[in-house]
Amino acid sequence: MSHYSVKKGAFFMGFGLSNVVLVKSDKHGRMIPEALDAAIEESKKKGFTPLMVNGTSGTTVMGAYDPLNEIADVCERQGNIWLHVDACWGGAALLSLKLRHKMKGIERADSIAWDPHKMAGAILQCAVLITKHKDLLAEAHTAGARYLFQQDKVYDCSYDTGDKSVQCGRKIDAFKLWLLWKAYGSSGMAERIESCFDNALYLRQLLTETPGFRLLFEEQECTNTCFWYIPPSMRGQVAPAIKGQMQVTGSMMIGYQPQGQFVNFFRMIVASPMTTREDMQHVISTIQRHGQNL
Amino acid sequence: MSHYSVKKGAFFMGFGLSNVVLVKSDKHGRMIPEALDAAIEESKKKGFTPLMVNGTSGTTVMGAYDPLNEIADVCERQGNIWLHVDACWGGAALLSLKLRHKMKGIERADSIAWDPHKMAGAILQCAVLITKHKDLLAEAHTAGARYLFQQDKVYDCSYDTGDKSVQCGRKIDAFKLWLLWKAYGSSGMAERIESCFDNALYLRQLLTETPGFRLLFEEQECTNTCFWYIPPSMRGQVAPAIKGQMQVTGSMMIGYQPQGQFVNFFRMIVASPMTTREDMQHVISTIQRHGQNL
Known part of the structure; x- marks a missing residue:
């Protein structure tokens, strides 16, 4: 039961809604890995190249956690398809040793979205994107606007994140998470x-x-x-x-x-x-x- | 001297950087309307369809104000090309009767971006997008996710803006501008x-x-x-x-x-x-x- 932002992202990025394939979920809202496998096969047969699977850790309405390990297996077997996990709502379970089993396999995701302003108690807004692909954000987003992002500063410029993000001047929301973590x-x-x-x-x-x-x-x-x-x-x-x-x-x-x-x-x-x-x-x-x- | 976000937007939206045409500006950084006209003519000759012109009210480095009326004339003459004005930095001049002449013609823009968190003194972040095209944001962005945006509420649902925006749950930054305006x-x-x-x-x-x-x-x-x-x-x-x-x-x-x-x-x-x-x-x-x- 993916969040509607997946559809929104697809039309915003120019992929088009017809290229978003819905995968069957069980009655509790969890994606069925066999259904994912079949949907990818069918897309390939039609000549398409499936490029991303969206798993969800804590769906919006029912709070279902997708079986991430099984989904990651399908992604690997089908040719290393990018696995994104929308953990915006339920990702906070990772903070608890008792509850983190719900997200078994999360370490295999290529990217993870998490909103600490939801269950983790950070003040609105505090949204996190994590990816294991180092340098990817810079490669994807850097516009090289040297008139704003000078490279001859007194400190190490690789810490400047402005040009690596979609937006430019914004509040550092990650600071809220850092403070919260330090406090508790x-x-x-x-x-x-x-x-x-x-x-x-x-x-x-x-x-x-x-x-x-x-x-x-x-x-x-x-x-x-x-x-x-x-x-x-x-x-x-x-x-x-x-x-x-x-x-x-x-x-x-x-x-x-x-x-x-x-x-x-x-x-x-x-x-x-x-x-x-x-x-x-x-x-x-x-x-x-x-x-x-x- | 357009902000680099124009390029960034073009590759983010899938138009590609090669479809961003830079228009010559004068030595103070103001767009030259005749150069814009010529650039549009040239694009059309190559078989392209110019669809948007970005004017700037207060450029990042030099603080130049583009001649909006002349630019709007070109946009109209060339077939009603969408005029966006990036007034993020210098748009606050509109608040002063003494200074608003700098943005003569702004009323002809199809859309305006303004950051009250810059010169207007709102706290970071407070970014405004204004368009005279009513219902356009809903047409462009609404994903119709009824499971989140119920229509059978106790109040008039047309005031719900969540589904009309690119993002979903975010702080209402416009409130900061409203408070500031009420206070001063x-x-x-x-x-x-x-x-x-x-x-x-x-x-x-x-x-x-x-x-x-x-x-x-x-x-x-x-x-x-x-x-x-x-x-x-x-x-x-x-x-x-x-x-x-x-x-x-x-x-x-x-x-x-x-x-x-x-x-x-x-x-x-x-x-x-x-x-x-x-x-x-x-x-x-x-x-x-x-x-x-x-």
Whole structure:
């Protein structure tokens, strides 16, 4: 269940949407490696040259983690196709020894995107692109604008990153991640992430115990807990109506969305290490309260 | 003297560098409309379709303002070619009734880029893209990702801008501009910009009066004051050496660059309304002081 930015990138870069091939995923939203293999074969038969596979570590809606090792195997076998992993949402799992197994194989990616401003708690915005291909960013982006990027400075100019990026003068957002890491340390960062996962599981348990709530899936991999709430009086437009009431009264904000055959469902994401079990109880009781008015 | 981002954009968007045609500018760095007209004619003769002209309001190094009305005339006559104006640096002149004449014709641009985080004093980063073509951004960028951009919300969804932009979740940088404008008002904003221009002119006057300094040009349009300083003992690598001393001792930071036949020269830009005449004197005396050690 790749993020729509893959399509957006394809048309922005001039590849065109018809050259984006969707690969089948299982019912939890994980890419099926055999389906990827077959899709690449079929593309090649049509005379195309598949050049990049997008794996996802933590999909937007369901929080699924793609099986990266199996996907990397396919990429290698099919002729060293570039493996990009969109770990923007779920990449923070790597910070925890307990949770990093979800991203087994991530070390085989050619490039990784990660947003520490999501679950890692950096302030918006802090987006990271990691690649093992040294010098590639310079080769791809450097315009050699010597009138801006002088080479006769007092320090080592190879540290100047301006010309290696797509943009020019921007804030150094990576500094936010560095500060955060320095402040909490690796174990502190791990605890923050683990508390998100713990709370999400607790919410899941609460949801199974409280009447009127229904989980979408029998398992979940990330902190995305997808559920419906159906008050006795209403079975149709519950989520938009309750979100509307929440916004108008200012009580709480919680997202909802449809996907595939599932009508609007709430999607509660635990992203802040400051959240508590009381907060999880609050989610449930606030939705129940608004449901009384429907 | 277009910014290098025009080239960068061309290869990023897949047009290729060979399809970027450089237009001759006069000795102050202003595009020559007749040269633009001739370049378009020549491209057409070769079978190409010129589709965009980049005008600049405040070039990076010299601070030149392109003659926008004349350029817009050429764009219209040549078949309604898209006129983009890069006003990132000098666009703040529009905030002042005294200075806006520099950008006469800007209202004819199809699109304008402006960085209020430059001369207008917004904190980094605050970049604005303005276009008179309503709905174009939605047409160009919308990926229709309904799972993220739900249409059944409690408020009018046409105000949601996420799917209309290149990127998805980002800080609303425009808010910084709005706050600034609310705080200072239009006349307050104008005063801030005018004080930059006033100080730059004063610096220019000081430079002509102080031995050892030499201005690059007999006139300047923006707050970019380009000059050399040559201490008695040294005629070659002055600017890098003095900048190096400044950085090592932490006394001051001032940029320098080469351009065309001119070897490294300092480029002093007044961008903050907090600057004073004393600051301008400080620039001169600090450079002189470091020059004594060369």
